[in-house]
Amino acid sequence: MQQTKLDHWLKQRFIYETHIFTLRLPEEGLERGVEVQEVEQNKSGDYRHRLVIRNNKLAESLIAELRQRQIMHATHIIEGNNWYNKHLAPCSGGSFTYQWIIRFLGFVIACIGAWGIYQLMQNEELVSTLKSTWEELKGGM
Numbered sequence: 479m480q481q482t483k484l485d486h487w488l489k490q491r492f493i494y495e496t497h498i499f500t501l502r503l504p505e506e507g508l509e510r511g512v513e514v515q516e517v518e519q520n521k522s523g524d525y526r527h528r529l530v531i532r533n534n535k536l537a538e539s540l541i542a543e544l545r546q547r548q549i550m551h552a553t554h555i556i557e558g559n560n561w562y563n564k565h566l567a568p569c570s571g572g573s574f575t576y577q578w579i580i581r582f583l584g585f586v587i588a589c590i591g592a593w594g595i596y597q598l599m600q601n602e603e604l605v606s607t608l609k610s611t612w613e614e615l616k617g618g619m
Contacts, residue, residue, distance in 0.1 A: 482575045488566050495558040496537035499525035500551045504543060511536050525552065532558065 499517065501524060508514065513530040531537040537553075544551045557563060566574050598604060 480576075481573055484575045485567075485573050488574060490534055493557050493560065493563055493567055494534070494555055496531045496534070497554045497556060498529040498531065498537070498540065498544070498551050499554070500527045500529065500544065500549055501525060502549060503527055504547055504549065509536060509540070512540065524550075 503514065508529070511531065511533050515528040515530060517525055517528050519526070529540065531540065541551070541553060557567075568574070568577070
């Protein structure tokens with residue numbers, strides 16, 4: 479299914495993480511929401527620090543600050559390891575929004591059907607006809 483704007487926003491807000499690899503950290507303290515991890519030298523090449531950011535606006539402001547201070551960096555956007563990823567972004571590529579719309583419509587149709595059957599069962603003539611038909615079918619088999 480086609481992705482909606484809501485699906486894209488949900489992915490950006492809740493699933494994607496920005497990983498920024500740097501040689502050195504800025505002299506001034508980092509903003510709240512930036513997780514600093516030390517990187518093993520043999521796995522990352524020249525980079526020593528990984529900054530993990532889950533907020534897109536915060537990541538953009540930090541990248542702008544790194545450029546202004548001329549700190550070498552590399553940016554990677556990856557899917558975080560969250561329990562709800564498979565629900566917000568199904569592996570089949572389906573749309574979270576459309577899935578919930580279809581589920582809601584199915585629920586409404588099921589409720590209308592159940593209400594209609596309940597209304598039909600309130601008719602005593604219909605119930606007696608159904609019972610006699612059932613008894614005839616049982617007797618004929």
